[in-house]
Amino acid sequence: MKIIIALVLLGILAALASAGLFMLRRPRPGQPRRDNRMARALAVRVGLSVALFLFILFSYWMGWIEPTGIPR
Structure with missing residues (x-):
């Protein structure tokens, strides 16, 4: 579970870094605009974040993970 x-x-983090690189680079002639590539990278990041959140909720519901609380 921790590995996943x-x-x-x-x-x-990789999607966020690639969006930052697309934002900083100058577009070369013949390549797609950087706005499209940056927006796609950010959309991937948002999709992965939502998927991770839903996976954690599902794992809790199935009993695969349990809250441990703060150790005293």
Whole structure:
């Protein structure tokens, strides 16, 4: 479970980094506009974030994960 969550978080960070690179680069002639590529990367990031949230809720509902609380 921890590995899945860590991989999705890495995917979210990678999508955010690629959107930042698309924003900073100058578009070359013949390439798609950077706005389209940046928007697509940010849409992927939002989709992964929502999917991770729903997966965590589903995992809790199925009993795969349980809250542990704050240790005293």
